[in-house]
Each structure stands twice: as C-alpha cells, then as structure tokens.
Ligand SMILES: Nc1nc2c(ncn2[C@@H]2O[C@H](COP(=O)(O)OP(=O)(O)OP(=O)(O)O)[C@@H](O)[C@H]2O)c(=O)[nH]1
C-alpha cells in the first residue's frame with residue numbers, strides 16, 4: 001500500500017483545511033515535517049510544521065490514527081492547517097518533496113479502506129452518496145446503505161445460493177446415492193424463493209434510484225399551450241423563454257427543484273406539432289423520446305381538441321393540465337387513471353393544487369424501501385443472478401453439474417455487489433468516480 005496525501009476538506013480559503021495522509025509512511029511524514037515524535041493515537045496536539053529549508057509552514061493541529069483503527073485501516077495523520085491557499089500549497093509541496101507520499105487519486109482513501117476490509121463496496125458507495133446528497137430523501141437513503149443494510153442483504157442472498165450449491169454438490173460427490181431430478185426439492189425451493197425476492201428488489205430499485213438520481217417530470221403539449229409559462233411558475237423564476245410565437249421552445253429546458261425534500265427534475269419541451277422546421281422537428285422527437293423515460297408526464301392543453309391530442313401521449317398515473325383557465329373553462333375528459341386539473345399562470349390559479357398533486361405522485365413513486373439497490377451496478381448484478389438461477393432451475397435432470405455451475409455464476413454476481421468477488425477494472429471504475437480526498 002502506498003502512502004497518499006490530499007485535502008479532505010474543500011481546498012478553499014477557510015478557517016481550517018484538513019489534509020489527510022494515509023499509508024505506512026504517514027507517521028514518518030509527520031515526524032519529518034514537525035521534527036518531533038508521533039503523538040499518541042487519537043490525541044489532538046499542536047505541532048509546528050517546517051519546510052525543507054526549516055521555515056515555518058504553519059502551526060497546525062495534528063491527529064494520528066494507528067492502523068487498523070482508522071478510516072482507511074492504514075496509519076493516518078490528519079493535519080488541521082489554517083485555511084489559507086499559500087499554507088496549503090507550501091504544505092503539500094513540502095510533503096511530496098520528502099518522497100514519503102504521493103498525491104491521492106480520486107477515491108483512493110476509500111479504496112484503501114475497502115482493500116483493508118474496513119468497508120464493503122456498498123458502504124464505500126454510500127459515503128460518496130452521503131457527500132453528494134442534496135435532499136433529505138437522498139441523505140436518509142445513503143445513511144441506510146452506510147449502515148450496511150444492502151451489503152448484509154447481498155451476503156445473505158449469496159449464502160442461500162451457496163447452501164443450495166453445497167447440498168447439490170453433495171449428490172455429485174456421492175454418485176451412489178439416487179440422483180434427484182435436477183436440483184433437490186429443497187435446493188430448488190430455496191432458488192425459487194430467492195428469485196422472487198430478487199425480482200421484488202429490482203422492482204423496488206426504481207424508487208431507490210429515483211431518490212438518488214432525482215424524479216423526472218416532463219411537460220408536453222402543443223405549441224403555445226403554456227408549457228414554458230408553467231415551468232417558470234414551478235421554478236418561480238424565468239427559466240425558459242415565453243412568447244406568443246408558436247414554436248418558441250425547441251430544445252429541452254430542464255430545471256431542478258426540491259419538492260417536499262425530494263430532488264425533482266422538470267423538463268420543458270418543444271411544442272408537439274408537424275413541422276417543416278428541421279430544428280423544431282428534432283426538438284419534438286427528443287421530447288417524445290424523453291417522455292417515455294420520464295417518471296411523470298404532464299400533458300398541457302388549453303382546449304378540448306388539444307387535450308384529446310395530448311392525452312394520447314399520457315399513461316395511467318400521469319396528469320392532464322388544462323392551461324389558460326382565465327380564458328376558458330376546462331371540459332374534463334375524465335380518462336381512467338389520469339388526473340385533471342385547471343391552471344392559469346396569468347392569475348396564478350391552480351398552481352399550488354398542481355404542486356400538491358405532483359408531490360403526491362412523487363411520494364407514491366419514491367416510497368422508501370429497505371436495503372434498496374441504489375445503483376445501476378447493483379441492479380445489473382441482481383439481474384445476472386436471476387438469469388443464472390433460472391438457468392439452474394431449467395437445467396436438464398441428468399445435468400446436475402450444469403445447474404451447480406449456474407448457481408456458482410449467480411453467487412459470483414451477487415458477490416460483486418459487496419466487492420467480495422471484485423474484478424480490478426470494476427473497482428477502478430467505481431472508485432475513480434469519487435472525488436480526490438474521499
Ligand atoms: N391568458 C393566458 N395566457 C397564457 C397563460 N400561460 C401562457 N400564456 C401565454 O401563451 C403564450 C405561449 O406561452 P408559452 O409558455 O411560451 O407556451 P409554450 O407551450 O412554451 O409554447 P412553445 O414553446 O412555443 O411550444 C404566451 O403568450 C403566454 O403569455 C395563461 O395562463 N393565461
């Protein structure tokens with residue numbers, strides 16, 4: 001393990017900047033910079049730190065943590081410097097000049113912690129999510145994962161497969177016994193139950209990923225329906241251009257909002273119509289494509305003809321909004337599963353009601369679940385495991401070995417969630433998405 005160093009707090013002018021060194025040389029580094037011995041672990045002490053010429057860099061608070069009782073599992077020293085840019089620059093240059101340490105790569109501290117079994121991959125990801133969290137829902141979810149809920153569940157699933165596997169392998173090892181048809185009744189019932197629960201988790205993961213990545217809403221409607229006006233009303237600022245010229249919005253204009261503690265993205269789009277304008281046509285195409293992948297569609301229409309048209313792009317659970325209610329009253333279509341509401345951005349009526357309705361939809365779509373799969377990586381691993389488990393159930397009765405191999409594949413896929421069967425390039429990819437100093 002190499003010794004690494006990087007600011008652990010933002011490297012901006014501030015009261016204090018914390019620089020962290022981690023690895024076998026960290027104590028020697030502290031001794032070299034301070035000219036004194038390493039203080040007893042976990043005790044904050046003041047030390048003068050000097051550069052190579054013997055000039056004072058800073059009088060800093062330092063804390064040493066001895067392996068394995070540190071964040072990374074290595075010897076760690078935290079240098080709490082006065083938060084000035086010249087101090088930080090001098091300090092880092094001097095530290096690197098000693099040849100005792102290297103600048104840390106993104107995520108390298110967490111990687112050390114992972115390599116030293118201080119945490120599994122899901123917990124490392126949770127730290128990244130915790131730091132990135134901007135809403136309360138994101139924070140709660142990251143805290144859950146940091147407590148190891150997902151890691152524990154993944155291990156439990158893996159153990160169930162391994163028990164089914166060892167039971168089946170016993171038949172192969174003792175061929176004198178009567179071979180069951182395929183997996184034994186007990187093993188296949190374990191596998192069947194597991195598939196059910198894995199599928200349920202994939203279903204639930206949609207909610208978890210929406211919490212982490214944001215809930216997406218798209219506004220659709222014919223040109224001039226008032227889409228950009230609605231976006232601006234929700235944003236409470238002039239986010240998109242509004243004009244009486246049909247075809248004003250051509251690209252997707254997206255804003256982020258915090259609605260009821262949830263991260264929500266609202267996208268305004270080009271008005272839907274047949275057009276000979278190449279750019280507008282592209283805008284319409286993009287709007288329709290995005291609508292399919294959005295969590296909620298708001299169809300906007302000022303009159304019955306355009307309401308009927310826009311309703312064809314909506315699905316159950318979506319909202320049909322009658323716009324410009326100051327000009328005409330709505331003639332509700334009363335389609336099953338579609339909520340309808342009338343608004344006017346001109347006199348600000350119905351906006352609050354629409355926001356309440358949106359929040360209700362978000363809350364149903366974001367119901368927190370226990371130990372959720374929060375990343376595409378987790379969902380992929382679970383899907384691979386399901387495929388392999390289904391193959392194990394389908395294996396021909398005379399080929400118990402094949403079924404066992406499928407079980408092994410499933411166990412390996414689930415092991416990737418916690419990193420127990422880590423492939424180096426996967427680990428590189430995950431940790432490099434973290435920031436430096438994490
Ligand atoms: N009376 C009235 N006019 C409105 C209302 N909302 C929007 N408008 C007007 O309708 C026109 C079009 O509004 P936009 O918000 O630009 O409509 P849009 O759907 O974004 O239009 P495109 O970007 O061209 O697709 C503008 O002149 C707005 O001032 C409303 O509630 N009442």
Ligand SMILES: [Mg+2]
Pocket residue numbers: 227228229240241242248249268269
């Ligand atoms: Mg517009």
